[in-house]
Structures are given as C-alpha cells and as structure tokens.
Amino acid sequence: MKKLSYLFIVNPVAGNYKANKVMDVLKIQLEGSNIDYKVAYTTHKGGAADLLNKMNFNPYDVIVAVGGDGTVNEVINSMVGTDKIIGIIPSGTGNDLAKSLNIPPNPVEALDMIINGEVVSIDVGRADDRYFTNVASIGLDAEIAYHANKMKKKLSGTKAYILSLIKVLCTFKSFPIELEHEGEIIKKEVMLVAVCNGKFYGGGMKIAPEASLSDGKLDVCLIEKMPKFKLLFLFPTVYKGTHNRYKEVQFYRTDKFIIRPKSGLLNLDGEVFNQDEELKFSVLNSYIKVALRNQKVEMIENQIDHKKIKAPAS
Ligand SMILES: Nc1ncnc2c1ncn2[C@@H]1O[C@H](COP(=O)(O)OP(=O)(O)OP(=O)(O)O)[C@@H](O)[C@H]1O
Numbered sequence: 001m002k003k004l005s006y007l008f009i010v011n012p013v014a015g016n017y018k019a020n021k022v023m024d025v026l027k028i029q030l031e032g033s034n035i036d037y038k039v040a041y042t043t044h045k046g047g048a049a050d051l052l053n054k055m056n057f058n059p060y061d062v063i064v065a066v067g068g069d070g071t072v073n074e075v076i077n078s079m080v081g082t083d084k085i086i087g088i089i090p091s092g093t094g095n096d097l098a099k100s101l102n103i104p105p106n107p108v109e110a111l112d113m114i115i116n117g118e119v120v121s122i123d124v125g126r127a128d129d130r131y132f133t134n135v136a137s138i139g140l141d142a143e144i145a146y147h148a149n150k151m152k153k154k155l156s157g158t159k160a161y162i163l164s165l166i167k168v169l170c171t172f173k174s175f176p177i178e179l180e181h182e183g184e185i186i187k188k189e190v191m192l193v194a195v196c197n198g199k200f201y202g203g204g205m206k207i208a209p210e211a212s213l214s215d216g217k218l219d220v221c222l223i224e225k226m227p228k229f230k231l232l233f234l235f236p237t238v239y240k241g242t243h244n245r246y247k248e249v250q251f252y253r254t255d256k257f258i259i260r261p262k263s264g265l266l267n268l269d270g271e272v273f274n275q276d277e278e279l280k281f282s283v284l285n286s287y288i289k290v291a292l293r294n295q296k297v298e299m300i301e302n303q304i305d306h307k308k309i310k311a312p313a314s
Pocket residue numbers: 011012013014015016042043044045046047048067068069070071072091092093094095096152157269270271
C-alpha cells in the first residue's frame with residue numbers, strides 16, 4: 001500500500017487559539033511516528049485558501065484542516081475537483097461539520113481516524129460559485145453568525161452566539177423570498193432559510209436532523225414569519241432537533257433550487273458574505289473524499305428516517 005503524506009493547514013486563532021495548542025500536541029504524536037508530513041500556519045482571515053492557492057500541495061495525499069468550520073470550508077473550496085483526501089481535526093469554537101461527520105473532538109483520536117480510518121466520499125453543496133459541506137443559510141441566523149464572528153475575538157464561542165442572538169432578535173424582521181423549484185415558484189415571508197448538507201450548525205443546533213451527507217440531496221429548513229416570543233420557545237427545540245413540531249417550520253428535500261431574497265447576508269459553513277438577490281443552490285453527490293471511520297458514517301445514515309421529510313418544495 002502506498003505510504004500517504006499529510007499537509008496540515010492550521011488556523012492558529014481558531015477556537016480562541018485552541019488550534020495552535022492542538023497542533024503542538026499533534027506534532028508530538030507525529031514526530032514519534034514514521035509519517036511524512038508538513039505543517040503550514042495561516043496568517044490572516046482567508047489564510048487557508050490563500051496558502052493552498054500559493055503553495056504546491058500536489059506532493060501531499062491528505063490535506064488536514066486544523067481549525068473550525070471556517071477553516072474546513074476554505075480547505076474544501078480549494079480541494080474541490082482535486083483527488084486529495086481531506087482530514088479534519090476539530091479545533092474551532094463550533095466544529096459543526098465534525099459533529100455531523102461523527103469526528104471525535106479529541107485531537108489525538110481525530111488524528112488516528114485520519115491515519116488509520118477509511119476514506120468516504122461525501123456530498124458538497126454549492127451556492128452560486130462557492131461550496132459548502134455543512135449548512136448555508138440566509139436570514140436570522142446569518143445575522144447572528146455575522147455578529148458572533150465579530151464578538152468571538154473577545155468572547156468564547158457560546159457567549160458570542162448568545163449575545164449576538166439577543167442583539168439580533170431585538171431588531172430582526174421577517175423578509176420575503178421567492179423559491180423556484182422545477183419551474184414552480186413559491187413565495188413566503190420567512191425568518192430564515194437553512195440549506196443543509198450536514199445536520200448541525202451554530203455550535204450544535206440540530207437544524208436538519210434527517211440530513212444526510214451522502215444522499216445527493218439538500219434538506220432545506222424554512223422558518224416562516226412568527227412572533228419573536230414564539231421564536232424564543234422554538235430556539236431550544238432546534239438543539240434537540242424537534243423544531244418541526246411548530247407549524248411555521250417546514251422541511252423540503254431537493255438537489256437543486258433557486259432562492260430570491262432581497263439584500264442581506266449569506267452564511268456558508270459559519271463564514272458570512274454579502275448575498276446576491278438570486279442564489280442558485282445545488283449539490284454535488286459524493287464529490288469530496290474525507291478520512292473517516294466508515295462504519296460510523298453508516299451508523300449515522302442508518303438512523304435516518306427519510307419518510308418523515310416532505311417531497312421537494314411544492
Ligand atoms: N491567522 C489568522 N488570523 C486571523 N484570522 C484567521 C487566521 N487564519 C484564519 N483566520 C480566519 O479565522 C476565521 C475563523 O476560523 P474558524 O471558523 O476555523 O474558527 P472558529 O470560528 O473558532 O470555529 P467555528 O467556525 O467552528 O466556530 C476564518 O474566517 C478564517 O479565515
């Protein structure tokens with residue numbers, strides 16, 4: 001069997017500088033092994049993408065993201081279309097994709113999974129020309145992510161999310177969207193739309209409990225206009241994944257659709273961008289290779305009851 005070589009892309013500031021310490025621990029493990037590896041540190045926002053754009057990563061078989069969801073997203077955007085295997089060492093504040101993939105939070109265990117696990121192909125979501133592996137969203141939660149990302153410089157991830165939630169809730173208003181699916185257009189007044197490949201986002205909220213990373217579909221969770229006090233009751237149920245008990249919450253499963261919101265923000269795997277007035281979403285089935293323990297992914301997949309989900313938007 002070919003001996004693989006590993007490139008670690010480390011975002012030292014991820015998880016309030018946790019990733020830096022995590023890499024120090026991993027280096028001790030790696031030095032005691034006969035593994036070929038190189039470590040590269042990012043130096044600025046968007047640094048993982050810049051590093052991979054500039055350097056020759058061809059000699060490496062496995063590109064390991066050491067950081068949070070933002071770092072993983074940058075690595076994946078740079079690796080789409082290559083044959084590289086992606087490894088994830090969860091070291092951010094949220095690590096939602098790692099949760100969806102059942103990657104152990106312990107970095108030494110996660111490293112063991114990358115080195116000794118199997119390679120599994122997973123789906124990648126596409127929002128216009130950017131890729132996401134976990135969740136893309138517009139509306140309330142994109143606003144919360146925007147403010148939380150700013151607050152994370154001074155506060156822990158959870159505190160930043162809670163404070164920005166309070167801040168955004170005070171001023172947030174529902175907004176109109178048009179959803180186009182297979183030529184049919186539906187109009188809604190919504191609080192948020194989350195387009196999910198993975199199940200978790202926002203630091204552990206189970207926004208799409210039945211989403212699968214390998215079914216070639218996106219689970220769209222749409223929360224229609226509702227009073228703010230009701231939203232406060234709904235919010236904890238999202239952590240348990242039981243929010244579909246509210247009539248304002250709807251799920252659709254599809255592989256391609258267009259959404260037309262007015263101006264606002266787009267959250268892609270926790271990174272926030274200004275959005276266009278028209279966003280084309282699609283999914284690329286089994287498009288990237290991730291080092292995992294295959295058995296565990298099959299276990300997650302087997303727990304999914306696909307019957308509970310509605311057919312695509314109608
Ligand atoms: N050296 C650096 N200095 C400052 N920012 C950086 C650096 N390297 C990367 N970044 C940026 O840090 C941001 C946060 O990274 P990441 O999402 O990995 O960590 P996190 O926010 O702690 O974790 P999570 O998204 O899982 O909550 C990203 O926008 C990334 O581009």
